[in-house]
Amino acid sequence: MYSRRNLLKKTGAVGALGITGVSGCIGSFGEQSYGNGEINFMMSPSEPQDYMRSQYKPYADHLQEQTGTTVSLKYAADYSAVLQGLGSGTADIAETGPFAAALGVKADKANIALQRHAYGSWxxxxxxxxxxxxxxxxxxxxxxxxxxxxxxxxxxxxxxxxxxxxxxxxxxxxxxxxxxxxxxxxxxxxxxxxxxxxxxxxxxxxxxxxxxxxxxxxxxxxxxxxxxxxxxxxRAPMVVSPNLSEEGKNDVINALQAAPEKVYYGADGESDTDDDLWFDDVRTADLKTYEPVIKVANELELSTDLLNQG
CATH class of the missing domain: 3.40.190.10 (Periplasmic binding protein-like II)
Incomplete structure (x- = not known):
């Protein structure tokens, strides 16, 4: 896998990569939800928008192929917008950090679904x-x-x-x-x-x-x-909307767990290049997995209001 430290140094250079067929940066969400025939997959703004689209395009394509449902990749304006979408049910699944996920669980706006694996450990x-x-x-x-x-x-x-x-x-x-x-x-x-x-x-x-x-x-x-x-x-989880049906949640989890290695190689389809996903596997997870993070957030008396500061 490509060196994370080198990758961080290069993010400015890869921002020009373009992926068609996905929406732009958003701070609020439309009315379409999985229940209405579309899976809205939210990306947290941890890297430049076009760069993340190039990373997650094969991942979303695999999810669409396995579920038979249109998958829309969306880039959130901030972490608060991710939780807003999940809490309202207009976003179905999101990749985010353990801290944001912990705050989302505290506020009943997100459920833990998957844990990601990278650099040899969970x-x-x-x-x-x-x-x-x-x-x-x-x-x-x-x-x-x-x-x-x-x-x-x-x-x-x-x-x-x-x-x-x-x-x-x-x-x-x-x-x-x-x-x-x-x-x-x-x-x-x-x-x-x-x-x-x-x-x-x-x-x-x-x-x-x-x-x-x-x-x-x-x-x-x-x-x-x-x-x-x-x-x-x-490591950072995948979270789903509390409004997602059990069947819908299981379909998404099963599809992503069964994803082949190539979906982690990014839009260019080649391993060890700049658009590789930073993780290389996922496994099922739940609230218990992230209790250490939630405990620390509670001890520091932090709430979802913090996400509006970003």
Whole structure:
């Protein structure tokens, strides 16, 4: 599979890829639903729109072929719009992050359907990383320092780093909405951007997914060290609308579980290229799978209102 870190560096260059037959960026949804003869598959805005369409086109084609139902790929304006569509029943299935999914379950706007597999495992790791010569040896050393985070709705790049800081006795104030009242100065951007800020000495540490800190051989990049790690975060799920019938839900789940390897290769049909999907398999999952994420969201007292901040 193509290197995730290299992929993140290239997303600006692949935004020009075009896929026909799918709708544009939306913040609200039409009236068509699976019950009316169409499966609306929502993509969360984690990467540029055209890039994600090129990734998911074969995936949607397979779903359409297996269910015999027209599949419409839609790109949401934000994570809140994904949950809005699922909650209203005008979106049927969505790919999203574990944090957004956890908040959606809390608000009765989404049901967990599938868990994704990537880089050899069904879970992944959040880290707070610094440079070896920073003088920072524990999380308490970050009091008064500047810390970079990924997007505020990222589980590995925001939710879990904040949880680790809070458990270490630091006040997180109003984070991740702002760093008001926090014992540190926080900035939120993306995984690649937060790690780049650390590389350029703009922050003392970065809270990110472990994948962005690794060299091509899978080891931590030279010159860095982990201050704290949190393992066992379930990888991002596929979620469905609570309004979807049991039959409709099972049809979608069974079709995606049986998808051949080639659907993960993107629109060009070739493996190890820029438009590969970042994951390579799915398995059934439920609320219990994501209870660790929901627990952390509850401890940080976060709600779906946070998704409107993105």
């Amino acid at each position: 879970d992944y790791t959040s880290v707070i990383v610094t440079k070896k010569d920073s003088g920072i040896d524990s999380l308490s050393d970050l009091e008064g320092e500047k810390v970079g985070f990924a997007d505020m709705t990222s589980a590995s790049g925001s939710l879990y780093p904040l949880y680790m800081l809070q458990k270490a006795g630091l006040s997180i104030g109003e984070a991740p909405v702002s760093d008001s009242g926090a014992d540190f100065t926080g900035t939120w951007s993306g995984h690649a951007e937060a790690f780049a800020a650390l590389e350029n000495d703009q922050v003392a540490a970065a809270g990110v997914g472990k994948f962005i800190t690794q060299a091509d051989d899978g080891e931590l990049a030279d010159g860095y060290k982990y201050v704290k790690t949190y393992e066992g975060i379930p």
